[in-house]
Amino acid sequence: MVDLNADLGEGFGNWTLTDDDALLACVTSANVACGFHAGDASVMRRVCDAAAAGGVRIGAQVSYRDLAGFGRRSMDVPPAELTAEIAYQIGALRVFAQAAGSTVSYVKPHGALYNRAVWDDGQAAAVVAGVRLAGGGLAVLGLPGSRLLAHAVEAGLPAVEEAFADRAYTPRGTLVPRGEPGAVVHDPDDVVRRSVGIAVERAVTGADGSRIPVSARSLCVHGDTPGAAALARRVRAALEEAGVAVRAFA
Template sequence: MTAIDLNSDLGESYGAWSMGDDTAMLAIVSSANVACGFHAGDPAGIWKTVKAAAEKGVSIGAHVSYPDRVGFGRRDMDVTSSELIADVIYQIGALKGIAAAAGVSVGYVKPHGALYNRIANDAKQGQAVIDGIKAIDRSLTLMGLANAPILELARKSGLNVVAEAFADRAYTPDGQLVSRREAGAVLHDAQLIAKRMLQLAHDGTLEAIDGSTIKIDAQSICVHGDSPGAVAIAQEIRRAFEADGITIRSFLSA
């Protein structure tokens, strides 16, 4: 692998509550998953993040979520397909408007938190997200968990997809993310994380939480913007990749 996308969840501050360091992350990553107001982000903050991303030449994606600000979008919701389709359309539409005002466009959609995890294997909600994307802009790419059924479902429905791996999360032996409720689910050692990501880039493998080796076919790597030490982790990944001759580049410009 000579190039890979590095993305982060941004635009998640809300009013007086600050979340992450968007300015620092936008100097490191190649793609920004921007909150759309349902799990985090207010209009002024989203506008600021989109403008900053535009100035840095960072690709912009809609980080759509269940309507769950209190739970930061990390609580599972049993919503109807019609509700979910409308929620996806609404969120993408809001971000598209802000992006247009900044002179750029939204290029992809990455579901957030519980919605991301649910649709990885839930075909009903997954199809609703796909249908919502297609209803507003079928040229948008869906970013989803590497090796998850949602990617093939989206392909069969006519969407372009990009598979994603998580730098700062542990994996189960079957390639799923370890639940945040379990010990060791979130990784913090920047050098260890960078080493794992180099292994992913070279071999397409990662070490699961039980020590076994799993295959991960991914074109994008995520560092959660709200994780402690997120900026240091992203910086170390970029440093390690560039030292190894791997370019950090948006999958949209590949």
């Protein structure tokens, strides 16, 4: 069994990036942008309404305050400030989730914050403190072995290990930085193969050709990838054909 998640609501005003409706038709969890790297009040409300109507679990995709850089620029945010901003983003999304008859079930950092929280104790602890400040005992999605998940466990929050179908891995099991060649896997056939391998074999081929163990309860397909909706449909179909039940994590 595996959860299939995608980043949604990555638009702002008249600008749109993700095909939210098409992705919501095949994923089981929606990482909704909360306004700091993308998204605004109208976008959050629309995505929450559609997710609730489709029975898709809603998660807060929190980020550094970086609209211009799409949340992909590393920032040195003081821990207390980051904690407050994480709780602020969760709270904003929770209003729209509850109005749609649903709730925010989990939190997943985005971009530079996600990668920073893999190794930076201070930033990881600040994110978890923000989740606790928002209340509700929300689950935290993160990379296996990350400091983020370690702090979530210490705080008594559900820690959910996540893998990426369309991102390259280093031999250490971390993601190849986006600025490096080959960081994103573009070949749809390769993405599908990797997805099944992660779910069934619990392993993925790294950028150097080595076989890397991967333990994941949730699998991410990036919503901003060209053709993301069609790719997500293929991934889900291949998983189900391989005998993998695709459903939201417990």
